[in-house]
Amino acid sequence: xxxxxxxxxxxxxxxxxxxxxxxxxxxxxxxxxxxxxxxxxxxxxxxxxxxxxxxxxxxxxxxxxxxxxxxxxxxxxxxxxxxxxxxxxxxxxxxxxxxxxxxxxxxxxxxxxxxxxxxxxxxxxxxxxxxxxxxxxxxxxxxxxxxxxxxxxxxxxxxxxxxxxxxxxxxxxxxxxxxxxxxxxxxxxxxxxxxxxxxxxxxxxxxxxxxxxxxxxxxxxxxxxxxxxxxxxxxxxxxxxxxxxxxxxxxxxxxxxxxxxxxxxxxxxxxxxxxxxxxxxxxxxxxxxxxxxxxxxxxxxxxxxxxxxxxxxxxxxxxxxxxxxxxxxxxxxxxxxxxxxxxxxxxxxxxxxxxxxxxxxxxxxxxxx
Amino acid sequence: xxxxxxxxxxxxxxxxxxxxxxxxxxxxxxxxxxxxxxxxxxxxxxxxxxxxxxxxxxxxxxxxxxxxxxxxxxxxxxxxxxxxxxxxxxxxxxxxxxxxxxxxxxxxxxxxxxxxx
Numbered sequence: 001x002x003x004x005x006x007x008x009x010x011x012x013x014x015x016x017x018x019x020x021x022x023x024x025x026x027x028x029x030x031x032x033x034x035x036x037x038x039x040x041x042x043x044x045x046x047x048x049x050x051x052x053x054x055x056x057x058x059x060x061x062x063x064x065x066x067x068x069x070x071x072x073x074x075x076x077x078x079x080x081x082x083x084x085x086x087x088x089x090x091x092x093x094x095x096x097x098x099x100x101x102x103x104x105x106x107x108x109x110x111x112x113x114x115x116x117x118x119x120x121x122x123x124x125x126x127x128x129x130x131x132x133x134x135x136x137x138x139x140x141x142x143x144x145x146x147x148x149x150x151x152x153x154x155x156x157x158x159x160x161x162x163x164x165x166x167x168x169x170x171x172x173x174x175x176x177x178x179x180x181x182x183x184x185x186x187x188x189x190x191x192x193x194x195x196x197x198x199x200x201x202x203x204x205x206x207x208x209x210x211x212x213x214x215x216x217x218x219x220x221x222x223x224x225x226x227x228x229x230x231x232x233x234x235x236x237x238x239x240x241x242x243x244x245x246x247x248x249x250x251x252x253x254x255x256x257x258x259x260x261x262x263x264x265x266x267x268x269x270x271x272x273x274x275x276x277x278x279x280x281x282x283x284x285x286x287x288x289x290x291x292x293x294x295x296x297x298x299x300x301x302x303x304x305x306x307x308x309x310x311x312x313x314x315x316x317x318x319x320x321x322x323x324x325x326x327x328x329x330x331x332x333x334x335x336x337x338x339x340x341x342x343x344x345x346x347x348x349x350x351x352x353x354x355x356x357x358x359x360x361x362x363x364x365x366x367x368x369x
Numbered sequence: 370x371x372x373x374x375x376x377x378x379x380x381x382x383x384x385x386x387x388x389x390x391x392x393x394x395x396x397x398x399x400x401x402x403x404x405x406x407x408x409x410x411x412x413x414x415x416x417x418x419x420x421x422x423x424x425x426x427x428x429x430x431x432x433x434x435x436x437x438x439x440x441x442x443x444x445x446x447x448x449x450x451x452x453x454x455x456x457x458x459x460x461x462x463x464x465x466x467x468x469x470x471x472x473x474x475x476x477x478x479x480x481x482x483x484x485x486x
Contacts, residue, residue, distance in 0.1 A: 032374060039375065040382040047386070093398045094391075098407035099419070110387050117383030121375070132375045139446050157421070161409040165420045173428045176435040183442050190449040253410055258394035262387060334485030337431060341483050345438070345474070349467055352445075356452055356460050 009305040012128035039131055047120055047269065052082040054268045057315075058322060065326040092257035097159070100254060104158035109255075109262035111151030116269045118144040123276045124198050126286045126307035137198035138190055141277055142183045145232075148266065149175045155263070156251035167250025170240050170333060174231055177340040178238075181228035184348040188221040188355045189214070189281045192364065202285040207292040209284040213365045217355040222282045224344055224351070226320070229274035231336070233267065236325035240333055275317035279310065283317075286310040292369070430482045434474075441470055 018038065022031035056071070056079065063070025071078030097105075121131035122141050134140045149172060156168020190196055192214045193204045201210075211218045231238040234250075242250030252263045279285060286306035290298040331339070358364055409416045444466070452459045477483060 036374065036378045039378050040385070043379060043382050044386060090390075090394050091397055091399075092394075093400060094394060095406050097409060099409060109391075110384065113387045114380065114383035117386065118376075118379055121379035121382075131379050132372055134372055134376075136446075142442075159409070160420050161416075162411060162420045165424070169424060169428050173431045176432055180435060180438050180442070183439075187442065187445055187449045190446065191452050194450060194453045196446065196450055248410065248412065257398060258390055262390065337485060338483070341431075341434070341474075342478070346471070349471060352449075353460070353464065353467070356463075359453060360456060360460060 055082045089261040094257040099160045101158035104154045108151045108155035112266035115147035116266045135197045138196045159254040163247045163253045178228040178231040181344045185221040185225035191355045205284040211282045233270045237328035275314045279313040
């Protein structure tokens with residue numbers, strides 16, 4: 001029998017309590033409607049809070065990497081800097097540019113935000129705390145997150161600006177290429193776990209996180225996923241689409257005020273989403289570090305609630321991504337595409353076969369021990 | 370709640386965020402008119418012509434290659450979930466599939482599609 005060591009701090013208690021109370025006291029239509037509103041409010045709150053925290057964390061960490069102090073005026077240690085920025089960006093005028101394709105220009109932020117929100121909803125934040133849990137979870141995540149690129153292409157094309165156009169084209173080629181690697185790396189882990197549902201994937205990593213379970217193959221897949229996830233979010237050494245010294249701001253040059261804010265928001269959220277999918281698929285998601293048979297140890301590990309484990313893993317990955325971002329110079333577009341098509345993709349295809357061999361021969365850690 | 374309802378909720382939340390945000394920004398933000406403001410921003414230099422023009426074909430070649438591998442991924446995902454049950458037979462049959470695709474990539478490579486010119 002698997003023990004959960006359920007504890008008072010978990011959100012599962014709260015959500016099941018709300019569900020049962022509403023179900024008992026109201027007709028099903030109203031209870032579902034109220035739950036929909038609750039889910040929406042919770043999502044919006046977590047979504048915007050995550051973005052604000054991430055922006056602050058990024059600015060502060062970047063400052064440390066560059067031996068600066070970073071934001072330090074608004075509030076103690078500048079913790080209210082992002083709040084001030086949000087208010088400022090809300091009060092900025094949305095400039096109507098003459099020659100843009102109006103419909104596509106205004107539709108682009110919708111694509112960016114909706115795509116990131118749909119992916120965001122599929123992330124298991126803690127035990128029993130996820131909005132959408134399809135049985136094709138991993139596939140859903142790769143499919144939905146790639147909708148964002150439509151927003152980028154629309155933004156670049158409709159802006160009628162050369163910088164935007166070049167930025168969008170670069171971004172399209174880059175995203176489309178690295179999407180393959182990310183998908184294949186996730187597929188390697190699907191081979192290992194034998195399920196695509198994210199909650200089942202986490203459950204299968206109870207005593208052995210995937211990255212240990214699949215050892216060689218899983219580590220290769222993890223590194224490939226980190227690289228391609230980094231490239232998909234247009235960050236770090238892969239930030240050619242918005243290379244500010246050559247393209248001003250890339251595909252969102254013409255956007256101003258909150259419309260620009262939406263692109264900014266989606267970018268940060270995508271960074272978070274990539275990190276949390278990596279944490280979920282490779283590092284066990286919200287599952288604490290447990291060892292089979294060490295009951296006392298496992299119980300100690302469960303004293304930290306599952307959302308804390310998730311947050312720690314995700315923020316370690318984000319820190320790593322920032323580290324990479326500020327350590328490497330920007331790639332040229334041909335180097336970027338070569339890296340994907342001549343190295344990562346062939347390695348990935350071979351890696352899947354190696355993983356199948358490991359699984360079929362019974363050489364995964366779960367099989368050995 | 371069923372997954373479909375939740376999916377709808379998340380989708381509507383995304384739409385709501387953009388609509389509410391834009392509505393608020395439009396209400397709160399100042400408006401002023403200036404002919405210079407409507408110009409495309411190209412670092413102060415007057416724009417020369419439109420940017421809806423023919424573009425480098427290199428990007429499209431990558432997009433076509435992507436299409437090939439992406440469709441492959443759709444076939445591979447269901448295979449990946451049940452490869453444990455399929456056993457050796459599943460491995461051998463997918464090797465042929467992957468080899469044919471690898472040949473496709475090798476062909477593109479040989480033809481110089483992957484060379485950025």
